[in-house]
Amino acid sequence: MTKRITTLTLAGMKENKEKITMATAYDYASAKVADDAGMEMILVGDSLGMVVLGYENTLGVTLAEMIHHGKAVVRAAKRAMVVIDLPFMTYQVTKEDALRNAGRAIQETGAPAVKLEGGEEMAKTVEKIVRAGIPVVGHIGLTPQSVGQMGGFVVQGKNERMARQLLKDALALEDAGACAVVLEGIPWQLGQLITEKITIPTIGIGAGVYCDGQVLVYHDILGLQTELRPKFVKQFGQFYHPMVDAMRAYAKEVKDAAFPAPEHTFTMDENIIERLREKF
Numbered sequence: 001m002t003k004r005i006t007t008l009t010l011a012g013m014k015e016n017k018e019k020i021t022m023a024t025a026y027d028y029a030s031a032k033v034a035d036d037a038g039m040e041m042i043l044v045g046d047s048l049g050m051v052v053l054g055y056e057n058t059l060g061v062t063l064a065e066m067i068h069h070g071k072a073v074v075r076a077a078k079r080a081m082v083v084i085d086l087p088f089m090t091y092q093v094t095k096e097d098a099l100r101n102a103g104r105a106i107q108e109t110g111a112p113a114v115k116l117e118g119g120e121e122m123a124k125t126v127e128k129i130v131r132a133g134i135p136v137v138g139h140i141g142l143t144p145q146s147v148g149q150m151g152g153f154v155v156q157g158k159n160e161r162m163a164r165q166l167l168k169d170a171l172a173l174e175d176a177g178a179c180a181v182v183l184e185g186i187p188w189q190l191g192q193l194i195t196e197k198i199t200i201p202t203i204g205i206g207a208g209v210y211c212d213g214q215v216l217v218y219h220d221i222l223g224l225q226t227e228l229r230p231k232f233v234k235q236f237g238q239f240y241h242p243m244v245d246a247m248r249a250y251a252k253e254v255k256d257a258a259f260p261a262p263e264h265t266f267t268m269d270e271n272i273i274e275r276l277r278e279k280f
């Protein structure tokens with residue numbers, strides 16, 4: 001039987017300097033691809049809103065949507081540790097709300113862990129959720145749920161004040177009991193420094209190669225979208241155009257009555273059809 005990745009596996013990987021792989025997935029099919037490829041972690045990211053549901057940003061994603069998609073991901077992931085993103089306004093208002101919603105996310109999906117955005121200001125919330133027995137992944141730097149406050153999807157931590165704050169944020173999350181922290185959109189030097197300063201794994205996205213692991217969005221890895229492509233994205237396949245081509249080929253064969261061919265078709269006794277033809 002496949003051995004499931006847990007928070008202990010991740011801690012051991014950091015200690016052994018073994019890189020951690022994480023990809024997002026949003027349904028049974030995408031999670032099966034990520035799990036079969038050997039990802040240690042699968043994130044049901046609230047990027048769901050943008051890459052799957054067509055929203056402009058992540059702010060409109062609801063907990064019900066995350067749970068619906070999270071359930072499908074959990075059904076497919078046999079080895080990877082699945083992490084459910086807590087969407088905007090499900091954990092910021094009160095710590096009690098946060099715990100209740102984190103509880104719903106893991107109870108209703110069957111995933112073991114949640115992720116939430118924010119550093120020092122979220123430490124008490126993280127602590128409350130962790131104390132209830134739910135592993136929490138933190139997320140600092142370019143945090144998409146604060147896109148308005150950041151003034152857009154811009155690199156964070158470039159000046160000394162911001163870099164110092166991000167270090168404090170990472171340390172506060174570690175102290176609060178987070179099992180890992182996503183570092184998004186920060187200079188590689190800061191990614192390296194935070195990785196050295198904390199004992200929990202850092203998972204980078206646009207944070208350089210020295211993080212303990214990396215995460216990318218499913219559609220970006222596979223080249224499934226032609227729109228927005230941030231600098232930190234590398235496409236490891238380009239499947240959008242081949243997919244459109246395959247759809248076109250299907251449509252053409254339908255129009256030309258070339259599909260379905262005899263080998264795709266069921267048959268029956270001709271006499272029965274003859275009798276029906278005469279009677280009706």
Ligand code: KIV
Nearest residue numbers: 024045046047182215
């Ligand atoms: O929602 C998401 O996909 C994320 C990752 C990009 C880290 O938070």
